[in-house]
Amino acid sequence: MISVKSCDPFEGQKPGTSGLRKKTRVFMQPDYLETFVQSTFDAIGGLAGKRLVVGGDGRYFNRDAIQTILRMAAANGAAEVIVGQGGLLSTPAASNLIRKNKTDGGLILSASHNPGGIDADFGIKYNISNGGPAPEGITDAIFENTKSIREYKTLTTADIDLGAIGQQTLGDMTVTVVDPVVDYAQLMGQLFSFEKIKALLAGGFAVRFDAMHAVTGPYATYILEDLLGAPKGTVINGVPSEDFGKGHPDPNPIWAKPLVDEVMSDNGPDFAAASDGDGDRNMILGKGIYVTPSDSLAVLAANIHLAPGYTSGLAGIARSMPTSRAADEVAKSLGVQCYETPTGWKFFGNLLDDGRVTICGEESAGTGSDHVREKDGLWAVLLWLNILAERQTSVTDIMNSHWQAFGRHYYSRHDYEAIDSEIANTLMADIVAQLDSLSGTKAARLTIADANQFAYDDPVDGSISRNQGLRLFFEGGARAVLRLSGTGTEGATLRVYLERFEAPNGDLNMDPQAALKDVIDAVADLTQLQTRTGRNAPDVIT
Numbered sequence: 001m002i003s004v005k006s007c008d009p010f011e012g013q014k015p016g017t018s019g020l021r022k023k024t025r026v027f028m029q030p031d032y033l034e035t036f037v038q039s040t041f042d043a044i045g046g047l048a049g050k051r052l053v054v055g056g057d058g059r060y061f062n063r064d065a066i067q068t069i070l071r072m073a074a075a076n077g078a079a080e081v082i083v084g085q086g087g088l089l090s091t092p093a094a095s096n097l098i099r100k101n102k103t104d105g106g107l108i109l110s111a112s113h114n115p116g117g118i119d120a121d122f123g124i125k126y127n128i129s130n131g132g133p134a135p136e137g138i139t140d141a142i143f144e145n146t147k148s149i150r151e152y153k154t155l156t157t158a159d160i161d162l163g164a165i166g167q168q169t170l171g172d173m174t175v176t177v178v179d180p181v182v183d184y185a186q187l188m189g190q191l192f193s194f195e196k197i198k199a200l201l202a203g204g205f206a207v208r209f210d211a212m213h214a215v216t217g218p219y220a221t222y223i224l225e226d227l228l229g230a231p232k233g234t235v236i237n238g239v240p241s242e243d244f245g246k247g248h249p250d251p252n253p254i255w256a257k258p259l260v261d262e263v264m265s266d267n268g269p270d271f272a273a274a275s276d277g278d279g280d281r282n283m284i285l286g287k288g289i290y291v292t293p294s295d296s297l298a299v300l301a302a303n304i305h306l307a308p309g310y311t312s313g314l315a316g317i318a319r320s321m322p323t324s325r326a327a328d329e330v331a332k333s334l335g336v337q338c339y340e341t342p343t344g345w346k347f348f349g350n351l352l353d354d355g356r357v358t359i360c361g362e363e364s365a366g367t368g369s370d371h372v373r374e375k376d377g378l379w380a381v382l383l384w385l386n387i388l389a390e391r392q393t394s395v396t397d398i399m400n401s402h403w404q405a406f407g408r409h410y411y412s413r414h415d416y417e418a419i420d421s422e423i424a425n426t427l428m429a430d431i432v433a434q435l436d437s438l439s440g441t442k443a444a445r446l447t448i449a450d451a452n453q454f455a456y457d458d459p460v461d462g463s464i465s466r467n468q469g470l471r472l473f474f475e476g477g478a479r480a481v482l483r484l485s486g487t488g489t490e491g492a493t494l495r496v497y498l499e500r501f502e503a504p505n506g507d508l509n510m511d512p513q514a515a516l517k518d519v520i521d522a523v524a525d526l527t528q529l530q531t532r533t534g535r536n537a538p539d540v541i542t
């Protein structure tokens, strides 16, 4: 039993859906990680006799943190901890292992798409036995425990060899080190026709996958190159490094620009994709085309029956509120429900567990299905490849025919990063204060039809989540959403989500920023955000 020195991991702020995310050096302070871990064990009624999965995305401090967690789990009476070899597990693979081994839960070490390294970010979150992020009841209890914790339990033992597959003992606990990839690859093999994808690739269909020096490298190399026969070199940046090659492992056109440039060039591959630090996000590209995550969700939903794991079709679709309404059109045509949830994967868990939806997605490059309880980057890539193999056509053709059938939801997100928190909060509060009087007023060239704050009534557990983003609906059908990020580690990040629908008989091939100009100007006029934040332009446009 070790007494905790003064330490407040959350600094008075409640954890969000992604657990605890801070600078790496903060995590490395004495007792810091330990405080979170003991508070978590206590929040789930102790660890006696329980089994956990532990793994992370390989960023700096991953291995040290795992050794600490293993000692603490043993001291707290756990029966077994299953760990990925080398401490590696992608977030979807960890979710799969929790479900497959029926463990009580798991600890996932990652700061997702944030950079890694001693001067970058680290994170940890607890997932429950369904394989998904802990619900608010548990994260609230962890938070409360961190405020009152006085001591934690640990052992004084040598490090476990995380390189050796098989079982070792730590105190009275079994540590089972597993290959991080095989179980996940097996699951993918059940969902998709590897034979069809193999034939597509053998026919010369060129694929490029950028693992961004992060955790999906070994998964993508094994599945795409070893199992599906893609040529060596199909996976680039495929060896996970502790600082992600000093890059920003966020699969979007900004941070994966070299890949986008390649796919837009004359000799580019037919299909390209990238995943983030912990492997739950995806970016999809075809020769000469970037597929927005919102469109990707809609296309996958419309074609998912082509993959063997989904031949019986969809129970329903879920998307986060800021995600474009492209998927709603598909749901309508399939005669299934489309649920609109707050931002964050945890809201999908209840719908998936209850069998109400099969596929879900977020505009932030997250797509997934009921196969695990996390979003899953490589799953989306393989589903795309399975669809392409069945339809024997290009990504551009698939997009064009989708828009011709359903219309096109022009979409973009503008992020203003690391702005002063007070300025951001006041900006939002000022719009909230005017909400009731906005209907009918002009903003630049548009007229506001309705404005409100999004609230979600969970149809499964009846819980209500309020204040989940400001929505501005314009006459003519355009929409803008404003919300503050819950995952940043520096100041505030203001996200502005812009959307405009173009019917099937309209102009389906405009540049998105040009197509959205009226909406962009309307938001600028209404919020004066550029003057207030001192920024002439967004830091990131996706």
Ligand code: G1P
Pocket: 018, 112, 320, 343, 344, 345, 362, 363, 364, 366, 484, 485, 486, 487, 488, 495
């Ligand atoms: C961001 C994304 C959100 C995603 C979350 C975790 O959260 O916008 O869709 O679920 O990361 O990956 P935000 O920073 O906007 O709160």
Ligand code: ZN
Pocket: 111, 112, 113, 276, 277, 278, 279, 280, 281
């Ligand atoms: Zn992630």
